[in-house]
Amino acid sequence: MSQLEKALRAGQFAVTAEVAPPKGADLAPALETARALRGKVHGLNVTDMQSACLKASSLGLCVALKQAGLEPILQMTGRDRNRMALAADLLTAASFGIDTVLALTGDHPAVGDCRDAKPVYDLDSVGILELLTELQAGRDCGGNPLTGVAPQYFGGASATPVYDPLPLQIAKVKRKVDAGARFIQTQAVFTAESLLPFLEGLDRAGINIPVLAGIIPLKSAGMAKFMNDHVPGIAVPQEQIDALAAEKSAGGSPAQLGIRMAAELAARLRAEKLCAGIHIMAIGGEKYIPGLLEQAGIDMQE
Amino acid sequence: MIITRKKEREALLAMLRGVRRAALVGCASCAAACQTGGEKELEETKAFLEDHGIQVLAAVLPEECCHKMLVKRDLKALRGLELDAVVCLACGDGVQTVADNVALPVYPANDTLFLGQVERVGIFHEYCRMCGDCVLGATGGICPVTRCAKGLVNGPCGGQKDGKCEVNPENDCAWILIYRRLERLGKLDSLLIPAGQRHEHAHPAHLNLREGAK
Numbered sequence: 001m002s003q004l005e006k007a008l009r010a011g012q013f014a015v016t017a018e019v020a021p022p023k024g025a026d027l028a029p030a031l032e033t034a035r036a037l038r039g040k041v042h043g044l045n046v047t048d049m050q051s052a053c054l055k056a057s058s059l060g061l062c063v064a065l066k067q068a069g070l071e072p073i074l075q076m077t078g079r080d081r082n083r084m085a086l087a088a089d090l091l092t093a094a095s096f097g098i099d100t101v102l103a104l105t106g107d108h109p110a111v112g113d114c115r116d117a118k119p120v121y122d123l124d125s126v127g128i129l130e131l132l133t134e135l136q137a138g139r140d141c142g143g144n145p146l147t148g149v150a151p152q153y154f155g156g157a158s159a160t161p162v163y164d165p166l167p168l169q170i171a172k173v174k175r176k177v178d179a180g181a182r183f184i185q186t187q188a189v190f191t192a193e194s195l196l197p198f199l200e201g202l203d204r205a206g207i208n209i210p211v212l213a214g215i216i217p218l219k220s221a222g223m224a225k226f227m228n229d230h231v232p233g234i235a236v237p238q239e240q241i242d243a244l245a246a247e248k249s250a251g252g253s254p255a256q257l258g259i260r261m262a263a264e265l266a267a268r269l270r271a272e273k274l275c276a277g278i279h280i281m282a283i284g285g286e287k288y289i290p291g292l293l294e295q296a297g298i299d300m301q302e
Numbered sequence: 303m304i305i306t307r308k309k310e311r312e313a314l315l316a317m318l319r320g321v322r323r324a325a326l327v328g329c330a331s332c333a334a335a336c337q338t339g340g341e342k343e344l345e346e347t348k349a350f351l352e353d354h355g356i357q358v359l360a361a362v363l364p365e366e367c368c369h370k371m372l373v374k375r376d377l378k379a380l381r382g383l384e385l386d387a388v389v390c391l392a393c394g395d396g397v398q399t400v401a402d403n404v405a406l407p408v409y410p411a412n413d414t415l416f417l418g419q420v421e422r423v424g425i426f427h428e429y430c431r432m433c434g435d436c437v438l439g440a441t442g443g444i445c446p447v448t449r450c451a452k453g454l455v456n457g458p459c460g461g462q463k464d465g466k467c468e469v470n471p472e473n474d475c476a477w478i479l480i481y482r483r484l485e486r487l488g489k490l491d492s493l494l495i496p497a498g499q500r501h502e503h504a505h506p507a508h509l510n511l512r513e514g515a516k
């Protein structure tokens with residue numbers, strides 16, 4: 001059982017972060033990034049060609065992390081593999097003791113860096129979760145029996161809390177939960193207030209699932225504006241953009257301010273018990289995560 | 303309707319290298335409506351080919367170029383002509399139906415694009431991918447297999463921005479359209495109907511409605 005599953009079962013405030021495989025054949029730098037987070041987070045999501053940009057495989061880096069005694073969370077998208085290839089990778093993951101999986105539909109190749117690639121989408125996020133359930137029952141994607149002990153997984157899904165119309169997002173989460181999702185990691189939120197309508201929506205729909213709120217430490221006003229304009233489901237409030245800009249004009253470090261803002265949000269989410277944990281997407285700034293957690297007063301050893 | 307587009311004229315000529323005498327076959331149905339294979343296009347193509355040294359000895363216009371019986375009947379007009387090739391101004395189905403029924407090379411004058419709605423003359427939108435397992439009953443009559451860029455049948459991805467699709471911001475996100483339609487119809491509970499397992503069908507497919515057929 002992964003540390004994430006244990007933490008969520010024990011009702012501990014869970015912390016996950018993210019690491020990307022390299023665009024190349026050397027896993028060492030990613031491994032080093034991951035090692036620096038040992039003991040600081042319950043799990044490390046390994047992204048699966050995020051933004052549809054070609055990278056080494058998520059499964060490959062997950063195996064390397066596992067062998068280094070770390071806690072990988074396998075991100076699996078339906079973009080590049082049909083159900084057979086997905087099932088094969090999931091079985092391989094389980095054979096290495098990797099059981100925690102985040103099922104995603106995946107960004108379309110048209111928005112990535114290999115635009116002529118054929119999109120697959122044989123299964124979407126819901127289909128991948130159903131596949132996990134099938135494999136756990138000892139059956140493959142064709143209903144054929146698996147040999148040996150059936151693998152066990154801890155499957156999760158993503159959600160976009162800032163979404164209009166929100167009931168459509170809630171309905172999608174419902175389908176994911178019905179398909180077997182046992183935790184949710186959300187797209188980044190920047191205020192507790194922007195998460196609340198989503199959490200209330202889940203409540204009203206009778207959906208009871210641990211939610212890890214996505215957190216992106218902002219590095220600059222420019223980054224925040226860019227994300228507001230281009231990244232779906234991202235809504236950085238104007239006050240935060242202004243504060244980052246002011247910090248820069250005052251000769252301070254907007255990146256440090258971004259970390260403080262992220263830490264404040266994390267601390268508040270925990271103190272008010274608004275959600276089950278946080279998922280930090282540092283986008284290259286992984287080395288600041290321990291400091292962020294310290295500022296937030298979050299210690300997973302507690 | 304099957305939506306077709308004329309091939310680039312240079313591409314057509316390149317295929318026809320070495321052809322001196324040709325016949326044209328159009329289609330009075332979809333291709334005529336797409337302005338790729340009706341009376342007018344047959345005339346244009348004849349003039350174009352003759353300008354480029356290819357004699358056009360006949361032009362026929364079957365009611366439906368994908369209908370073997372109709373094509374067979376109309377192709378009788380080519381009998382006895384000294385032809386090097388046939389140029390077909392229909393969809394890919396029509397081209398093959400013609401090729402099945404003449405002992406000559408048959409060249410496509412069009413590219414076949416999709417099955418779509420004619421919004422008005424000259425404006426077409428892809429509406430159905432012929433998936434063989436229609437979900438329109440649960441989606442307010444808007445096809446997610448076709449009109450969602452990822453063909454998602456279980457609800458939207460997280461990629462829409464202001465109701466537009468992440469893949470092409472000129473397109474509306476199909477799932478937002480579905481949501482709005484279901485809302486208007488008072489059928490939002492349809493959003494929770496499981497889509498079930500989707501099946502990829504083996505190609506080529508056949509259908510036989512004749513008595514005694516399975």
Ligand code: SF4
Nearest residue numbers: 430431433436437445
């Ligand atoms: S679901 Fe869409 S693609 Fe499938 S048959 Fe219906 S309209 Fe066509």
Ligand code: SF4
Nearest residue numbers: 450458459467475476
């Ligand atoms: S944005 Fe909407 S239409 Fe585009 S891929 Fe996602 S769900 Fe489909």
